[in-house]
Every structure is written in C-alpha cells, then in structure tokens.
Amino acid sequence: MTCFRLGLTGSIGMGKSTTAGFFVAAGLPVWDADAAVHRLYAADGAAVAPIAALCPDAIQNGAVSRDRLKSALAQDPGLLAQLEQIVHPLVAADRDAFAAQCVSDIAVFDIPLLFEKGTEAMMDATLLVTAPPALQSARVLARPGMTEQQFALILSRQMPDAEKRARATHIVETLSMDAVGAYVTALIAHIRHGRSHA
Numbered sequence: 788m789t790c791f792r793l794g795l796t797g798s799i800g801m802g803k804s805t806t807a808g809f810f811v812a813a814g815l816p817v818w819d820a821d822a823a824v825h826r827l828y829a830a831d832g833a834a835v836a837p838i839a840a841l842c843p844d845a846i847q848n849g850a851v852s853r854d855r856l857k858s859a860l861a862q863d864p865g866l867l868a869q870l871e872q873i874v875h876p877l878v879a880a881d882r883d884a885f886a887a888q889c890v891s892d893i894a895v896f897d898i899p900l901l902f903e904k905g906t907e908a909m910m911d912a913t914l915l916v917t918a919p920p921a922l923q924s925a926r927v928l929a930r931p932g933m934t935e936q937q938f939a940l941i942l943s944r945q946m947p948d949a950e951k952r953a954r955a956t957h958i959v960e961t962l963s964m965d966a967v968g969a970y971v972t973a974l975i976a977h978i979r980h981g982r983s984h985a
C-alpha cells in the first residue's frame with residue numbers, strides 16, 4: 788500500500804512544530820521543511836554556494852547565517868524572491884526523496900508554505916493548525932528578538948489564516964496540549980479507518 792501523505796501547515800506561531808511532535812510520538816515519519824532548510828544552510832549544505840553567489844555577506848564560517856540573511860533581506864526585500872528560487876527547488880528535492888523511500892502507512896509533511904506554494908497538490912489530505920489572532924500574536928511576540936514590524940512583515944507574506952481554513956481538509960485549534968494530542972490520535976485512526984475501507 789502506498790504511503791498516505793498528510794500535509795501539516797499553519798501560519799507563524801500557530802503550533803506546527805508542536806503538533807508535528809504528536810505525530811512523531813505516535814511513531815509516524817515526519818518530514819520538516821524548516822529542518823531541510825537548516826541542513827541546506829549548514830556548512831557543506833547545497834544552498835551555501837548559490838547563496839554565496841547571490842549574497843556574499845550572508846555567509847559565515849562556510850555556512851549561511853540566518854541573522855546575516857535577515858539583515859540583507861531587511862535592506863533589500865526583493866532578495867526574498869531570489870532566495871526562494873534557490874532554496875525551494877532544493878527543499879522540493881529533499882521532500883521528494885523522503886516521500887519516495889516512505890514505507891509507513893502514513894507520512895506527515897510539516898510545510899509552513901504548503902498552500903502559498905501549491906504543495907498541497909501532492910498531499911492526500913491537509914491539516915491546518917490555527918489559533919485566535921490574539922493568541923498567535925502573543926506567542927510570536929514572546930520570542931526573543933521578535934518585533935511588531937517583523938511579525939507584520941512575515942504575516943504579510945503568508946496567506947491569511949481564513950483562506951487556509953477554507954482550503955484545509957482538517958483543522959485543529961492549538962489551544963491546549965491535551966486537546967491537540969487527542970485530536971492527532973483520532974485523526975490517525977480516522978485516516979487508517981478510511982484506508983482500510985478504501
């Protein structure tokens with residue numbers, strides 16, 4: 788039986804990583820787009836040479852420095868599109884390699900820009916994590932170094948939560964750990980039940 792692909796997404800601070808942890812705890816393989824970017828930016832990562840050519844200031848000790856990259860992006864917002872042209876194909880190759888070797892009945896793909904970039908087309912279902920705007924903003928602004936301006940800029944680059952809700956197959960509000968843990972257990976059972984009757 789082929790692997791059922793569940794795309795996990797949500798806007799900044801909505802609880803993707805925390806929810807992904809429940810799938811890991813349930814024994815499912817989880818591919819993490821942000822972790823793939825971290826590997827690509829590390830020394831010897833495949834994104835280092837092309838990013839060095841685009842923005843030499845972003846390189847430190849043979850790796851891409853996120854802080855330096857953020858400074859460069861703050862000075863030249865147009866750089867983001869060029870950065871995405873380098874990073875996104877490399878991330879897609881990493882994701883496809885993971886999908887190709889999947890031997891589990893269900894695999895989870897934690898992808899922040901799932902709907903923005905149309906990657907939901909390769910998923911069998913999607914799960915959106917969401918929370919009320921006041922809770923989202925309190926969570927994000929509590930992060931060290933985060934400012935109102937930076938938060939607003941990131942939000943402006945992400946699809947509004949309401950639009951994501953309209954597109955998602957499943958939605959969970961990340962209000963408490965217990966509720967999300969129970970939801971994930973029930974969702975896995977629901978997917979397995981659907982497959983056994985397909």
Ligand SMILES: CC(C)(COP(=O)(O)OP(=O)(O)OC[C@H]1O[C@@H](n2cnc3c(N)ncnc32)[C@H](O)[C@@H]1O)[C@@H](O)C(=O)NCCC(=O)NCCS
Pocket residue numbers: 798799800820821824853854856857860867870871874878899900941944945
């Ligand atoms: C700009 C960078 C250096 C900031 O790194 P930093 O560690 O400070 O933040 P982090 O990666 O955790 O992102 C913070 C928030 O911004 C969002 N975000 C990141 N990149 C993008 C983007 N290209 N478009 C919209 N939102 C984005 C993330 O989903 C998250 O909600 C980094 O996000 C980056 O290199 N982005 C470009 C690559 C990319 O598109 N990554 C997204 C997942 S594939």
Ligand SMILES: Nc1ncnc2c1ncn2[C@@H]1O[C@H](COP(=O)(O)OP(=O)(O)OP(=O)(O)O)[C@@H](O)[C@H]1O
Pocket residue numbers: 797798799800801802803804805806899926960961962963964965967
């Ligand atoms: N189910 C939950 N119950 C209570 N708090 C939660 C829950 N899920 C997430 N949180 C809290 O919300 C904050 C953001 O969660 P998390 O880091 O998982 O978000 P994210 O969507 O991965 O963020 P980003 O898009 O920035 O990577 C954290 O402080 C976390 O503790």
